[in-house]
Amino acid sequence: MSATHPPRREDSASESSTLESLQARLSPSYLHVFLTFARNSLVRDMSFRMNFILQCCATMSWAAMNFGLFKIIYRHTESIGRGTGWFEDEFFIFLGTIWIINSFIQTFFMANAEEFSELIRTGNLDFALLKPIDTQFLISFPRVNWAQLPNGVLGAILILVSLNNLAADPDRTIYISIWNIFPFMFYVMCGVLVMYSVMIVLASTSIWLGRNQNLYTFWFYVTNFYRYPMEIYQRNGIGMALWATFTFVVPILVVSNVPARVLAQPMGRSWMNWEAGYAVLAAVGSLVASRYVFNLALKSYRSASS
Amino acid sequence: MRFLRLKRLGKWVRAVISDARTWWTFFKISINERLVYRGDFMIGTLMRFLPTLTQIFLWWAIYDVISTAGSADSSGGPDGQIAGYRYGDMVAYYLMVTISRAFSSMPGLTSGIANQIRSGEVKKFLIQPVDMQGCLLMQRIAHKLVYYLIAALPFAFVFYLCGAFFIDGWPVADKLLVFFMSLVLSFALGFYLECTIGLIGFWFLEVTSLTFIYMLMNFLLSGHMFPLELLPEGPVNIRAVVEFLPFKYLAYFPAAVFLGKVEGAAMYQGLVVELIWVVFFIVVSRVLWFRGVKRYSGFGG
Known part of the structure; x- marks a missing residue:
């Protein structure tokens, strides 16, 4: 009797537990999904190997050109800004930091953000919305652009060479230890998060504006401000306004300046100041803000061509 | 006999008129196409000056270091010269380069041509009695004209704000004339140069990397990044090589004429x-077009 008719309460309990296990099975492991994305992208890149190599060369030549520009500038001046401490080697540490952050952004997010605008335009975002996974995650990571990674390696090499030069210079009293790599990487990651947030917000605007084909151009113009030490802006009214805007409203100046200062220590100044603490705050804050904007934008999404 | 000649003349006139009408239609379509995205345009134009803004601060910081302690020239900026450029000249140079670029840059022309060849869209120019380059040229002229119309206001605003950087004021009439002629020519040069690269797509279906290399060369060698005078002349005379290439006419040359960096005979020679x-x-x-069409086999529908 009892075998054929199990108690009702037990029945419902087992039902809910199967539902839970079903949910557990359905909700994907984000790490696993990401690794699959990364592998697929690598397979895709490797199937057009010549194109991949050409792309690597292209990005590296862009970096080389950038390097050349500042080599030329430093033929004419000994530092950028009087008393700022951005002499040649220090500045190349700054430049290397920028390359590393840029290569992270370009490798993991840039192609995806462009694809996101395209998804909105074509109405294919419907498919992303239907999948049982966080939409922001799904649109942020599907394509890993491996060809952009060499730039980060170049940045690391540039930093190492410049640090070596600094260490060999008896006039400079900078404190270099292997342990600096940890705060450096930490602040680089904070910077990447800030840049990712800015990009997500920019990409989200294409839901409202409809057409945002020149996302990359837009991105280039906005990030243009973070390519230089923040000291160059701190001069007159307009400069201070720019500095404040790109520190407190769109915090992209701390992105590059804080990690670069960790290693370069211009004028022997310690990097541990309010900007460093603020960088962490900025990373968390902009991530939250971008999430909010993204969700807000999704609410206004009206599918296309249906 | 006379009647026949008259008839032939009439035919020819009619052909010219119908041709002109075709081009005029292309021109009108392109103008309307551009006016659709007015807002995008205005914002885009102002954005163009953001890099100039950072350049102003970057060069300020640099000139501040090389200037003798605490002194300033008549314009209120730091004194000292880099390769013959005062601080004001340097900023003015970057401003003038944005004007050159407004004429010579052809966004998407190369990749557009290459894509049309690859996707088979180019077939429409083989069937219709319309020349591809002529059509594209009309399109670009229309786009540029609309651009100047809309961009004139933001450009005037920025140049008004930055007037103090032009230390020597307006150049004399003959320089101004050469400046305008070089701008018009830089438009033509930019157009045909990019056309040439795009048409290489007949031979290599994928020209993305070629386009990128061109963009890179253009950025570096046209003087878009810095005045060409800054290039080192030793141990290898890079500057002489760059002076020989066509890229400098896309950005450097008009700006240099306006600022009086190239004068007299050298100006006309340029x-x-x-x-x-x-x-x-x-x-x-x-040549590339006619050769390419001959070896073209239309893929796709």
């Missing part, structure tokens, strides 16, 4: 060389 480059690329692109 204009003639620019004209020669334009003719060269017209010829090359025509």
